[in-house]
Amino acid sequence: MYPYLSLGPLVVQLPGLALLAGVYLALLLTEKRAAHLKLNKEHVYNMVFWGLVAGIVGARLAYATRFLSVYLESPLSLLALNPQTLSPVDGILTGLLVAGVYGRRKNLPLRPTLDALAPGLAAFMVAVGVAHFLSGDAFGAPTDLPWGIYLWDAYRHPTQIYEVILALGVFLAVWKQPLGRPGDGLNFLLLVALSGGARLFLEAFRGDSLVWDGGWRAAQIVSLAVVLLSLALMQKWYPPLQNRQKR
Template identity: 30%
Template sequence: MDPIAFKIGPFAVHWYGILIGLGVLAAFFLGLREGKRRGYNLELFYDLIIYGVPAGIIGARLYYVIFRWEVYSDNPIRALYIWEGGLAIHGALIAAVIVGIFVTRYYKVNFWDIADIAAPGIILAQAIGRWGNYVNQEAYGYETDLPWAMYIDGAYRHPTFLYESIWNLLVFAFLLWLRRKKFIKTGEVFLAYLSLYSFGRFFIEGLRTDSLMLGPIRVAQLVSVLTIIGSITLIIYRRKAQVK
C-alpha cells in the first residue's frame, strides 16, 4: 500500500496517522459510553482526550527517539517526522497515565476507576494502530516459511504487527468480559490490561527485527517483564490492603 492515503494541496495525509486517529476515536467513544453508564461528568473524558492524545504522541515519539538516537543525531529535525513511523506504545502509556492522574485529581474522581473504563478502549486502539505499521512496512519479524508469512522488505517474514493486533483484540474482548464480574476490584481491569498486553508483547517482540535495544536486551521485553511483575504485585497488595 502507498503510505499516503491522499493529498490536500501540498499536504499529504498518511494512512499511519489515519489508523492511529481511528484507534483514538474508538477508545474515546468506548470510554465515553462506559463513563456515561457509570454516571461520570463527561467533560472529564473530553479533557482526557484533549490533553492525553498530544501527550501520548509526544511520549511515544520521545521514548522511541531516545532509544534510536543514533538515527536522529545527525539530523534531529527528523525526530518530528512521526508519519514515517516510530511511536513506542510504552512511551505513550507513561505519558497517558501521568495526564490521567492530573485530570482525575482535578475532577476529584478515582484514577483507578477511570483507568478501568479506559483500558478496553486503549487496547482496541493499539489493535487498530498496529495496521499503520503494515502500511509503513515496519514492525515486522524474521524470515519464515510459515503459510501466513507476509512478503515484506524483500522476503517472507513473520507479520508481528498482525500477531500483536490479534492478541490485542483477544485482550480487548477479555477485558470487556472481566469488568462485568463482581469479584473484580477497582483498578484490576487496568492492571489486567497492562499484564496481559505485556505478556503477549514479550513473546511477539522476540520475533521482531527492529526492537529498541538496551545493550543486548530488547527494551520492550524488559519493560514487559517489569510491567507484569508490577501489575501482579499491585493487585496482591491492593487486595491485602482491602482497597475497594
C-alpha cells in the same frame, strides 16, 4: 504494506489515519464506560483528550530535539502527520503526567477512572497494530513458514497481523469485564497484564527489536516486569479475589 493512498493530488498517510481512527474509537468507548460507571463522562473525556494532545506534542518535540538542525531548517515539519517522527516513550510519559494532573484536579476517583480507560486503551492498541501493518514498521524476523509475508527483501513473520489478533483478544477480554466488580480497577490491571503478556510473546518474532548483550530482548524484559507488577498489584489490592477463587 500500504503507507499511502493517492486521491488525485491528495496523498493520505494511512498509518496516521488508522491512529486517528483509534483515537476516536478510544474516546468514544471511554466516554461510554465512564457513563456506565457513573463517572463524570465529560471530565473523563477531557482528561483523555488533553492527555493525548500532550502526548503527541511531547512525542514530536522530543523527537525534534534529537534532529534539531532538520527542524530548524523546516519548522513546519513539526506539523507533519507522520507517526514515525514521534518519540513514543516521551509521549506516553508526557500524556500520563498531564492526564494524571487533570484527573486529580477534577477529583476523579482513581480505580473507577482506570476501569473506564481500559476498553478505549485496548481498542487503540488494535489501531496501533493496523498502523504498523500499513506502514511496515514493527516487522518480523525472516521465516520459512508458509504464511510469511515478503517485506524488506525477505519472507518474514507477519508480526503486525499477530499484533492485531492479540490486541483484538485483549480488547474482547477487557470489554467483558470478567474480573472483580465494575469500577474497582481490576479490569485495568487485567488489560496491563494481558498486554504485557502479548508483547512478551510478540517480541520473540520481531526482526527489529533492541537486543542487549547476551541475547536478551529489551522489550521482553520490560514486558515481563509489567506482567509481574500487574499480577502483584492484583494480589495486593484485591485479596477478596483470592478468597473467591478458593471457593
